[in-house]
Amino acid sequence: xxxxxxxxxxxxxxxxxxxxxxxxxxxxxxxxxxxxxxxxxxxxxxxxxxxxxxxxxxxxxxxxxxxxxxxxxxxxxxxxxxxxxxxxxxxxxxxxxxxxxxxxxxxxxxxxxxxxxxxxxxxxxxxxxxxxxxxxxxxxxxxxxxxxxxxxxxxxxxxxxxxxxxxxxxxxxxxxxxxxxxxxxxxxxxxxxxxxxxxxxxxxxxxxxxxxxxxxxxxxxxxxxxxxxxxxxxxxxxxxxxxxxxxxxxxxxxxxxxxxxxxxxxxxxxxxxxxxxxxxxxxxxxxxxxxxxxxxxxxxxxxxxxxxxxxxxxxxxxxxxxxxxxxxxxxxxxxxxxxxxxxxxxxxxxxxxxxxxxxxxxxxxxxxxxxxxxxxxxxxxxxxxxxxxxxxxxxxxxxxxxxxxxxxxxxxxxxxxxxxxxxxxxxxxxxxxxxxxxxxxxxxxxxxxxxxxxxxxxxxxxxxxxxxxxxxxxxxxxxxxxxx
Numbered sequence: 001x002x003x004x005x006x007x008x009x010x011x012x013x014x015x016x017x018x019x020x021x022x023x024x025x026x027x028x029x030x031x032x033x034x035x036x037x038x039x040x041x042x043x044x045x046x047x048x049x050x051x052x053x054x055x056x057x058x059x060x061x062x063x064x065x066x067x068x069x070x071x072x073x074x075x076x077x078x079x080x081x082x083x084x085x086x087x088x089x090x091x092x093x094x095x096x097x098x099x100x101x102x103x104x105x106x107x108x109x110x111x112x113x114x115x116x117x118x119x120x121x122x123x124x125x126x127x128x129x130x131x132x133x134x135x136x137x138x139x140x141x142x143x144x145x146x147x148x149x150x151x152x153x154x155x156x157x158x159x160x161x162x163x164x165x166x167x168x169x170x171x172x173x174x175x176x177x178x179x180x181x182x183x184x185x186x187x188x189x190x191x192x193x194x195x196x197x198x199x200x201x202x203x204x205x206x207x208x209x210x211x212x213x214x215x216x217x218x219x220x221x222x223x224x225x226x227x228x229x230x231x232x233x234x235x236x237x238x239x240x241x242x243x244x245x246x247x248x249x250x251x252x253x254x255x256x257x258x259x260x261x262x263x264x265x266x267x268x269x270x271x272x273x274x275x276x277x278x279x280x281x282x283x284x285x286x287x288x289x290x291x292x293x294x295x296x297x298x299x300x301x302x303x304x305x306x307x308x309x310x311x312x313x314x315x316x317x318x319x320x321x322x323x324x325x326x327x328x329x330x331x332x333x334x335x336x337x338x339x340x341x342x343x344x345x346x347x348x349x350x351x352x353x354x355x356x357x358x359x360x361x362x363x364x365x366x367x368x369x370x371x372x373x374x375x376x377x378x379x380x381x382x383x384x385x386x387x388x389x390x391x392x393x394x395x396x397x398x399x400x401x402x403x404x405x406x407x408x409x410x411x412x413x414x415x416x417x418x419x420x421x422x423x424x425x426x427x428x429x430x431x432x433x434x435x436x437x438x439x440x441x442x443x444x445x446x447x448x449x450x451x452x453x454x455x456x457x458x459x460x461x462x463x464x465x466x467x468x469x470x471x472x473x474x475x476x477x478x479x480x481x482x483x484x
Contacts, residue, residue: 327451359448
Protein backbone atom coordinates (compact mmCIF):
# COMPACT_ATOMS: atom_id res chain seq x y z
CA UNK A 1 0.00 0.00 0.00
CA UNK A 2 1.02 3.65 -0.26
CA UNK A 3 3.77 4.47 2.23
CA UNK A 4 4.83 0.86 2.68
CA UNK A 5 8.58 0.45 3.26
CA UNK A 6 10.68 -2.21 1.63
CA UNK A 7 12.18 -4.84 3.99
CA UNK A 8 15.54 -3.01 4.07
CA UNK A 9 13.82 0.31 4.80
CA UNK A 10 15.54 2.11 1.91
CA UNK A 11 12.55 2.42 -0.45
CA UNK A 12 8.91 3.31 -0.13
CA UNK A 13 5.89 2.47 -2.34
CA UNK A 14 4.17 5.71 -3.58
CA UNK A 15 1.27 3.98 -5.27
CA UNK A 16 3.05 3.71 -8.63
CA UNK A 17 6.67 2.74 -8.02
CA UNK A 18 9.35 2.22 -5.32
CA UNK A 19 11.12 5.49 -4.50
CA UNK A 20 13.95 6.35 -2.12
CA UNK A 21 12.59 6.46 1.44
CA UNK A 22 12.43 9.87 3.14
CA UNK A 23 14.11 10.54 6.50
CA UNK A 24 12.35 8.91 9.44
CA UNK A 25 10.76 12.14 10.66
CA UNK A 26 9.23 12.77 7.27
CA UNK A 27 8.03 9.16 7.10
CA UNK A 28 6.36 9.50 10.47
CA UNK A 29 4.48 12.58 9.38
CA UNK A 30 3.35 10.80 6.26
CA UNK A 31 2.20 7.75 8.22
CA UNK A 32 0.13 9.94 10.52
CA UNK A 33 -1.88 11.20 7.56
CA UNK A 34 -4.94 9.15 6.59
CA UNK A 35 -4.34 6.86 3.64
CA UNK A 36 -7.09 5.89 1.25
CA UNK A 37 -7.53 2.15 0.98
CA UNK A 38 -7.14 0.94 -2.60
CA UNK A 39 -9.84 -1.33 -3.95
CA UNK A 40 -8.92 -4.97 -4.17
CA UNK A 41 -8.72 -4.90 -7.94
CA UNK A 42 -6.08 -2.12 -7.75
CA UNK A 43 -3.91 -3.78 -5.15
CA UNK A 44 -0.28 -4.13 -6.22
CA UNK A 45 1.52 -7.47 -5.87
CA UNK A 46 4.30 -7.76 -3.34
CA UNK A 47 7.54 -7.59 -5.31
CA UNK A 48 9.30 -9.75 -2.71
CA UNK A 49 6.69 -12.42 -2.22
CA UNK A 50 8.63 -14.89 -4.34
CA UNK A 51 11.56 -14.74 -1.97
CA UNK A 52 13.85 -13.10 -4.51
CA UNK A 53 16.52 -10.63 -3.56
CA UNK A 54 14.71 -7.96 -1.64
CA UNK A 55 17.08 -5.20 -2.72
CA UNK A 56 15.12 -3.38 -5.41
CA UNK A 57 16.67 -1.37 -8.24
CA UNK A 58 15.40 2.20 -8.40
CA UNK A 59 13.76 3.14 -11.68
CA UNK A 60 15.53 6.48 -11.74
CA UNK A 61 18.93 7.09 -10.15
CA UNK A 62 19.23 9.73 -7.48
CA UNK A 63 20.63 12.73 -9.31
CA UNK A 64 21.86 14.09 -6.00
CA UNK A 65 24.11 11.06 -5.47
CA UNK A 66 27.73 10.96 -6.49
CA UNK A 67 27.17 8.84 -9.61
CA UNK A 68 23.69 10.01 -10.60
CA UNK A 69 24.82 12.59 -13.18
CA UNK A 70 27.22 10.20 -14.88
CA UNK A 71 24.56 7.50 -15.09
CA UNK A 72 22.14 9.92 -16.69
CA UNK A 73 24.79 11.02 -19.21
CA UNK A 74 25.59 7.40 -20.05
CA UNK A 75 21.92 6.68 -20.71
CA UNK A 76 21.64 9.79 -22.94
CA UNK A 77 24.73 8.83 -24.95
CA UNK A 78 23.49 5.26 -25.35
CA UNK A 79 20.12 6.57 -26.55
CA UNK A 80 21.76 8.96 -29.03
CA UNK A 81 24.05 6.28 -30.43
CA UNK A 82 21.10 3.95 -30.76
CA UNK A 83 19.10 6.57 -32.63
CA UNK A 84 22.00 7.22 -35.00
CA UNK A 85 22.43 3.51 -35.61
CA UNK A 86 18.73 3.12 -36.35
CA UNK A 87 18.81 6.14 -38.69
CA UNK A 88 21.86 4.76 -40.48
CA UNK A 89 20.27 1.37 -40.91
CA UNK A 90 17.09 3.03 -42.20
CA UNK A 91 19.01 5.22 -44.67
CA UNK A 92 21.05 2.28 -45.91
CA UNK A 93 17.91 0.23 -46.35
CA UNK A 94 16.28 3.03 -48.37
CA UNK A 95 19.39 3.91 -50.38
CA UNK A 96 20.42 0.41 -51.36
CA UNK A 97 17.20 -1.59 -51.15
CA UNK A 98 14.06 0.55 -51.43
CA UNK A 99 15.31 3.47 -53.59
CA UNK A 100 16.49 1.33 -56.55
CA UNK A 101 13.07 -0.36 -56.64
CA UNK A 102 11.50 3.05 -57.34
CA UNK A 103 13.66 3.73 -60.43
CA UNK A 104 12.15 3.01 -63.86
CA UNK A 105 13.56 0.02 -65.73
CA UNK A 106 16.26 0.67 -68.37
CA UNK A 107 15.20 0.80 -72.03
CA UNK A 108 15.95 -1.52 -74.89
CA UNK A 109 16.52 -0.04 -78.34
CA UNK A 110 12.98 -1.03 -79.36
CA UNK A 111 11.53 0.59 -76.23
CA UNK A 112 13.45 3.81 -76.96
CA UNK A 113 12.19 3.93 -80.54
CA UNK A 114 8.63 3.27 -79.35
CA UNK A 115 8.76 6.00 -76.68
CA UNK A 116 10.22 8.51 -79.14
CA UNK A 117 7.36 7.71 -81.51
CA UNK A 118 4.92 8.94 -78.86
CA UNK A 119 6.56 12.39 -78.67
CA UNK A 120 5.76 15.42 -80.80
CA UNK A 121 7.77 15.91 -83.97
CA UNK A 122 9.25 19.22 -85.04
CA UNK A 123 6.67 19.44 -87.82
CA UNK A 124 3.81 18.98 -85.34
CA UNK A 125 5.14 21.66 -82.99
CA UNK A 126 5.76 24.32 -85.65
CA UNK A 127 2.33 23.57 -87.11
CA UNK A 128 0.69 24.31 -83.77
CA UNK A 129 -0.63 20.77 -83.34
CA UNK A 130 -0.31 20.87 -79.56
CA UNK A 131 -2.20 22.21 -76.56
CA UNK A 132 1.09 22.98 -74.86
CA UNK A 133 4.78 22.31 -75.51
CA UNK A 134 8.01 23.91 -74.36
CA UNK A 135 11.71 23.19 -74.71
CA UNK A 136 14.47 24.96 -72.83
CA UNK A 137 17.96 24.76 -74.33
CA UNK A 138 20.95 25.64 -72.15
CA UNK A 139 24.12 25.63 -74.21
CA UNK A 140 27.74 26.36 -73.34
CA UNK A 141 30.25 26.50 -76.18
CA UNK A 142 33.67 27.98 -76.86
CA UNK A 143 34.87 29.24 -80.23
CA UNK A 144 37.72 31.22 -81.73
CA UNK A 145 36.89 34.15 -83.99
CA UNK A 146 39.43 35.98 -86.16
CA UNK A 147 38.20 39.41 -85.02
CA UNK A 148 37.16 38.81 -81.42
CA UNK A 149 39.52 35.98 -80.56
CA UNK A 150 38.39 33.33 -78.11
CA UNK A 151 34.74 33.54 -77.10
CA UNK A 152 32.69 31.67 -74.53
CA UNK A 153 28.96 31.66 -75.20
CA UNK A 154 26.27 30.78 -72.67
CA UNK A 155 22.86 30.49 -74.26
CA UNK A 156 19.56 29.95 -72.46
CA UNK A 157 16.58 29.76 -74.81
CA UNK A 158 13.05 28.61 -74.03
CA UNK A 159 10.63 28.00 -76.90
CA UNK A 160 6.93 27.43 -76.24
CA UNK A 161 4.05 26.71 -78.59
CA UNK A 162 0.33 26.00 -78.60
CA UNK A 163 -2.46 26.04 -81.17
CA UNK A 164 -2.95 29.80 -81.01
CA UNK A 165 0.33 31.29 -79.74
CA UNK A 166 4.11 30.95 -79.65
CA UNK A 167 6.83 32.39 -77.42
CA UNK A 168 10.63 32.56 -77.58
CA UNK A 169 12.64 33.74 -74.55
CA UNK A 170 16.41 34.06 -74.97
CA UNK A 171 19.21 35.12 -72.65
CA UNK A 172 22.76 34.98 -73.93
CA UNK A 173 26.12 36.00 -72.54
CA UNK A 174 29.18 36.30 -74.76
CA UNK A 175 32.51 36.47 -72.96
CA UNK A 176 35.48 37.73 -74.91
CA UNK A 177 38.66 39.03 -73.35
CA UNK A 178 37.10 38.54 -69.93
CA UNK A 179 34.27 40.99 -70.61
CA UNK A 180 30.71 39.63 -70.54
CA UNK A 181 28.32 40.96 -73.19
CA UNK A 182 24.66 40.30 -72.33
CA UNK A 183 22.13 39.86 -75.12
CA UNK A 184 18.47 39.06 -74.61
CA UNK A 185 15.28 39.00 -76.62
CA UNK A 186 11.71 37.80 -76.07
CA UNK A 187 9.13 37.34 -78.83
CA UNK A 188 5.40 36.71 -78.39
CA UNK A 189 3.03 35.97 -81.28
CA UNK A 190 -0.67 35.14 -81.11
CA UNK A 191 -3.60 35.37 -83.53
CA UNK A 192 -4.19 38.98 -82.43
CA UNK A 193 -0.80 40.54 -81.67
CA UNK A 194 2.96 40.46 -81.86
CA UNK A 195 5.23 41.82 -79.13
CA UNK A 196 8.97 41.85 -78.64
CA UNK A 197 11.26 42.86 -75.82
CA UNK A 198 15.01 43.35 -76.10
CA UNK A 199 17.58 44.95 -73.82
CA UNK A 200 14.91 46.60 -71.66
CA UNK A 201 12.81 48.03 -74.51
CA UNK A 202 9.52 46.56 -75.71
CA UNK A 203 7.04 47.21 -78.51
CA UNK A 204 3.77 45.69 -79.64
CA UNK A 205 1.50 45.66 -82.66
CA UNK A 206 -2.11 44.51 -82.71
CA UNK A 207 -3.67 43.11 -85.91
CA UNK A 208 -7.00 41.80 -87.09
CA UNK A 209 -6.06 38.22 -87.99
CA UNK A 210 -3.32 35.87 -89.19
CA UNK A 211 -3.26 33.57 -92.21
CA UNK A 212 -0.90 31.03 -90.55
CA UNK A 213 -0.40 29.41 -87.16
CA UNK A 214 1.67 31.57 -84.77
CA UNK A 215 4.11 28.70 -84.12
CA UNK A 216 4.66 28.26 -87.86
CA UNK A 217 5.45 31.93 -88.34
CA UNK A 218 7.59 32.57 -85.27
CA UNK A 219 9.53 29.33 -84.78
CA UNK A 220 10.58 29.20 -88.44
CA UNK A 221 11.62 32.87 -88.67
CA UNK A 222 15.40 32.76 -89.04
CA UNK A 223 15.63 36.42 -87.99
CA UNK A 224 14.16 35.71 -84.54
CA UNK A 225 16.92 35.18 -82.00
CA UNK A 226 16.60 31.75 -80.44
CA UNK A 227 15.08 29.83 -83.34
CA UNK A 228 18.49 28.35 -84.19
CA UNK A 229 18.15 26.21 -81.04
CA UNK A 230 14.91 24.53 -82.13
CA UNK A 231 16.60 21.55 -83.82
CA UNK A 232 18.24 20.52 -80.53
CA UNK A 233 14.80 19.73 -79.10
CA UNK A 234 14.18 17.00 -81.67
CA UNK A 235 17.50 15.15 -81.86
CA UNK A 236 15.82 12.10 -80.30
CA UNK A 237 13.81 11.61 -83.49
CA UNK A 238 17.02 11.57 -85.54
CA UNK A 239 18.51 9.00 -83.17
CA UNK A 240 15.41 6.78 -83.37
CA UNK A 241 15.51 6.85 -87.18
CA UNK A 242 19.19 5.90 -87.13
CA UNK A 243 18.48 2.94 -84.83
CA UNK A 244 15.64 1.79 -87.06
CA UNK A 245 18.05 1.92 -89.99
CA UNK A 246 20.41 -0.41 -88.15
CA UNK A 247 23.18 2.10 -87.44
CA UNK A 248 25.58 1.34 -84.58
CA UNK A 249 25.18 4.17 -82.08
CA UNK A 250 26.78 2.52 -79.02
CA UNK A 251 23.38 2.34 -77.29
CA UNK A 252 23.26 2.08 -73.47
CA UNK A 253 20.49 2.62 -70.91
CA UNK A 254 20.35 2.90 -67.13
CA UNK A 255 18.38 4.52 -64.32
CA UNK A 256 19.57 8.02 -63.49
CA UNK A 257 17.97 11.16 -62.12
CA UNK A 258 17.46 13.99 -64.60
CA UNK A 259 20.31 16.52 -64.15
CA UNK A 260 18.27 19.58 -63.23
CA UNK A 261 17.23 21.15 -59.93
CA UNK A 262 14.34 18.72 -59.39
CA UNK A 263 16.41 15.60 -60.07
CA UNK A 264 13.40 13.59 -61.23
CA UNK A 265 13.73 9.79 -61.42
CA UNK A 266 14.28 8.79 -65.01
CA UNK A 267 15.59 6.28 -67.51
CA UNK A 268 18.67 7.52 -69.33
CA UNK A 269 19.36 6.44 -72.89
CA UNK A 270 22.87 7.28 -74.11
CA UNK A 271 24.68 7.09 -77.43
CA UNK A 272 28.34 7.80 -78.15
CA UNK A 273 30.62 7.96 -81.15
CA UNK A 274 33.60 9.84 -82.56
CA UNK A 275 32.53 12.74 -84.79
CA UNK A 276 35.19 14.70 -86.67
CA UNK A 277 37.78 13.66 -84.10
CA UNK A 278 35.65 14.68 -81.11
CA UNK A 279 33.93 12.25 -78.77
CA UNK A 280 30.24 13.10 -78.74
CA UNK A 281 27.92 11.81 -76.02
CA UNK A 282 24.16 12.40 -76.20
CA UNK A 283 21.60 11.25 -73.62
CA UNK A 284 17.84 11.47 -73.28
CA UNK A 285 15.75 11.03 -70.14
CA UNK A 286 12.27 9.51 -69.80
CA UNK A 287 10.15 9.51 -66.63
CA UNK A 288 8.30 6.53 -65.12
CA UNK A 289 5.36 7.11 -67.52
CA UNK A 290 7.69 7.02 -70.56
CA UNK A 291 7.39 10.77 -71.13
CA UNK A 292 10.47 12.48 -72.57
CA UNK A 293 11.61 15.08 -70.03
CA UNK A 294 14.87 16.23 -71.62
CA UNK A 295 18.35 15.42 -72.74
CA UNK A 296 21.99 16.42 -72.52
CA UNK A 297 25.04 16.34 -74.75
CA UNK A 298 28.77 16.91 -74.34
CA UNK A 299 31.87 16.60 -76.48
CA UNK A 300 35.63 16.74 -76.08
CA UNK A 301 35.78 20.42 -77.06
CA UNK A 302 33.92 21.50 -73.93
CA UNK A 303 30.45 21.93 -75.36
CA UNK A 304 27.66 21.31 -72.83
CA UNK A 305 24.01 21.07 -73.75
CA UNK A 306 20.97 20.54 -71.50
CA UNK A 307 17.42 20.33 -72.84
CA UNK A 308 14.28 20.34 -70.69
CA UNK A 309 11.01 19.42 -72.41
CA UNK A 310 7.51 19.81 -70.92
CA UNK A 311 3.88 19.89 -72.00
CA UNK A 312 3.04 22.96 -69.94
CA UNK A 313 0.30 25.30 -71.10
CA UNK A 314 1.40 28.53 -72.75
CA UNK A 315 0.16 31.81 -71.29
CA UNK A 316 0.77 35.40 -72.34
CA UNK A 317 3.76 37.01 -70.53
CA UNK A 318 2.88 39.91 -68.25
CA UNK A 319 5.16 42.36 -70.11
CA UNK A 320 3.20 42.12 -73.38
CA UNK A 321 0.24 44.30 -72.39
CA UNK A 322 2.55 47.00 -71.04
CA UNK A 323 4.70 47.15 -74.20
CA UNK A 324 4.66 50.34 -76.28
CA UNK A 325 1.99 50.13 -78.99
CA UNK A 326 3.26 50.66 -82.53
CA UNK A 327 1.92 50.89 -86.05
CA UNK A 328 1.41 48.21 -88.68
CA UNK A 329 4.30 45.74 -88.88
CA UNK A 330 4.90 45.42 -92.61
CA UNK A 331 7.34 45.83 -95.45
CA UNK A 332 6.70 47.96 -98.54
CA UNK A 333 8.26 46.58 -101.70
CA UNK A 334 8.81 49.42 -104.15
CA UNK A 335 8.16 48.96 -107.85
CA UNK A 336 11.31 48.87 -109.96
CA UNK A 337 10.19 51.75 -112.20
CA UNK A 338 9.18 54.15 -109.43
CA UNK A 339 10.69 57.63 -109.19
CA UNK A 340 10.22 60.58 -106.89
CA UNK A 341 6.95 61.71 -108.50
CA UNK A 342 5.38 58.36 -109.46
CA UNK A 343 5.70 55.58 -106.97
CA UNK A 344 4.01 52.19 -106.46
CA UNK A 345 4.54 49.97 -103.44
CA UNK A 346 3.29 46.47 -102.68
CA UNK A 347 2.29 45.73 -99.09
CA UNK A 348 3.91 42.70 -97.41
CA UNK A 349 2.69 42.40 -93.80
CA UNK A 350 4.94 40.66 -91.29
CA UNK A 351 3.69 37.42 -89.71
CA UNK A 352 1.13 37.02 -92.55
CA UNK A 353 -1.12 39.36 -90.56
CA UNK A 354 -3.99 41.54 -91.73
CA UNK A 355 -5.11 44.93 -90.37
CA UNK A 356 -8.34 46.88 -90.60
CA UNK A 357 -8.14 49.37 -93.46
CA UNK A 358 -10.44 51.79 -91.66
CA UNK A 359 -8.40 54.57 -90.06
CA UNK A 360 -5.26 53.79 -92.08
CA UNK A 361 -3.53 56.61 -93.98
CA UNK A 362 -1.31 56.92 -97.05
CA UNK A 363 1.52 59.26 -96.11
CA UNK A 364 4.61 61.12 -97.21
CA UNK A 365 7.23 61.56 -94.52
CA UNK A 366 10.86 62.51 -94.02
CA UNK A 367 13.53 60.68 -92.06
CA UNK A 368 15.69 62.85 -89.81
CA UNK A 369 17.98 62.61 -86.80
CA UNK A 370 17.29 64.27 -83.47
CA UNK A 371 19.81 65.89 -81.11
CA UNK A 372 20.66 62.50 -79.60
CA UNK A 373 21.32 60.91 -83.02
CA UNK A 374 18.09 58.91 -82.90
CA UNK A 375 16.30 58.31 -86.20
CA UNK A 376 12.89 59.97 -86.28
CA UNK A 377 10.15 60.17 -88.92
CA UNK A 378 8.36 63.46 -89.62
CA UNK A 379 4.91 63.25 -91.21
CA UNK A 380 4.55 65.66 -94.17
CA UNK A 381 1.28 64.78 -95.92
CA UNK A 382 -1.48 62.21 -95.41
CA UNK A 383 -4.74 61.03 -96.94
CA UNK A 384 -7.34 58.46 -95.87
CA UNK A 385 -6.60 55.00 -97.25
CA UNK A 386 -10.31 54.16 -97.56
CA UNK A 387 -10.87 57.45 -99.40
CA UNK A 388 -8.09 56.52 -101.81
CA UNK A 389 -9.98 53.34 -102.77
CA UNK A 390 -11.94 55.39 -105.29
CA UNK A 391 -10.74 54.99 -108.84
CA UNK A 392 -9.99 58.70 -108.98
CA UNK A 393 -7.98 58.60 -105.76
CA UNK A 394 -7.44 61.60 -103.48
CA UNK A 395 -5.52 64.66 -104.70
CA UNK A 396 -3.65 67.09 -102.45
CA UNK A 397 -0.92 69.69 -102.79
CA UNK A 398 2.44 68.59 -101.47
CA UNK A 399 5.18 71.00 -100.46
CA UNK A 400 8.60 69.97 -101.74
CA UNK A 401 11.39 71.85 -103.44
CA UNK A 402 8.44 73.30 -105.31
CA UNK A 403 4.69 72.74 -104.77
CA UNK A 404 3.26 69.72 -106.51
CA UNK A 405 -0.26 68.34 -106.91
CA UNK A 406 -0.26 64.62 -106.07
CA UNK A 407 -2.96 61.94 -106.25
CA UNK A 408 -2.89 58.90 -103.97
CA UNK A 409 -4.51 55.50 -104.65
CA UNK A 410 -5.10 52.36 -102.62
CA UNK A 411 -5.66 49.11 -104.54
CA UNK A 412 -7.41 46.59 -102.26
CA UNK A 413 -7.25 42.84 -102.88
CA UNK A 414 -8.91 39.96 -101.03
CA UNK A 415 -9.73 40.09 -98.17
CA UNK A 416 -11.50 43.36 -98.84
CA UNK A 417 -11.24 46.41 -96.57
CA UNK A 418 -8.20 44.92 -94.87
CA UNK A 419 -4.52 45.70 -95.23
CA UNK A 420 -3.22 42.40 -96.51
CA UNK A 421 -0.51 40.84 -98.64
CA UNK A 422 -0.66 42.04 -102.26
CA UNK A 423 -2.44 45.35 -101.66
CA UNK A 424 -0.71 48.32 -103.31
CA UNK A 425 -0.44 52.05 -102.71
CA UNK A 426 0.31 54.44 -105.55
CA UNK A 427 1.32 58.10 -105.84
CA UNK A 428 1.12 60.20 -109.04
CA UNK A 429 2.36 63.80 -108.94
CA UNK A 430 2.20 66.45 -111.67
CA UNK A 431 5.30 66.83 -113.77
CA UNK A 432 6.55 70.36 -113.24
CA UNK A 433 9.90 69.69 -114.86
CA UNK A 434 11.66 68.74 -111.59
CA UNK A 435 11.75 64.98 -111.11
CA UNK A 436 13.65 65.44 -107.83
CA UNK A 437 11.12 67.76 -106.27
CA UNK A 438 10.02 65.09 -103.73
CA UNK A 439 13.38 63.39 -103.27
CA UNK A 440 13.48 64.12 -99.53
CA UNK A 441 10.23 62.29 -98.83
CA UNK A 442 9.41 58.63 -98.21
CA UNK A 443 6.13 57.03 -99.26
CA UNK A 444 4.22 54.70 -96.93
CA UNK A 445 1.34 53.89 -94.59
CA UNK A 446 0.41 55.05 -91.11
CA UNK A 447 -2.26 54.16 -88.59
CA UNK A 448 -4.94 56.44 -87.17
CA UNK A 449 -2.44 57.70 -84.57
CA UNK A 450 -0.03 58.89 -87.30
CA UNK A 451 2.41 56.11 -86.43
CA UNK A 452 4.23 55.18 -89.62
CA UNK A 453 4.29 51.50 -90.56
CA UNK A 454 7.63 49.73 -90.65
CA UNK A 455 9.05 46.25 -90.37
CA UNK A 456 9.87 45.08 -86.83
CA UNK A 457 13.49 43.96 -86.55
CA UNK A 458 13.78 40.56 -84.86
CA UNK A 459 17.55 40.21 -85.21
CA UNK A 460 19.98 40.44 -82.28
CA UNK A 461 20.47 44.05 -81.18
CA UNK A 462 24.26 44.04 -81.05
CA UNK A 463 27.11 44.65 -83.45
CA UNK A 464 28.03 41.11 -84.53
CA UNK A 465 24.95 38.87 -84.47
CA UNK A 466 26.01 36.62 -87.30
CA UNK A 467 29.16 35.41 -85.55
CA UNK A 468 27.12 34.14 -82.64
CA UNK A 469 24.52 32.55 -84.89
CA UNK A 470 27.22 30.77 -86.90
CA UNK A 471 28.87 29.52 -83.72
CA UNK A 472 25.63 28.11 -82.35
CA UNK A 473 24.64 26.57 -85.67
CA UNK A 474 28.11 25.05 -85.94
CA UNK A 475 27.58 23.19 -82.71
CA UNK A 476 24.15 22.10 -83.92
CA UNK A 477 25.56 20.77 -87.19
CA UNK A 478 28.19 18.81 -85.28
CA UNK A 479 25.47 17.00 -83.36
CA UNK A 480 23.11 16.56 -86.29
CA UNK A 481 25.87 15.18 -88.47
CA UNK A 482 26.07 12.29 -86.05
CA UNK A 483 22.66 11.07 -87.20
CA UNK A 484 22.84 11.85 -90.91
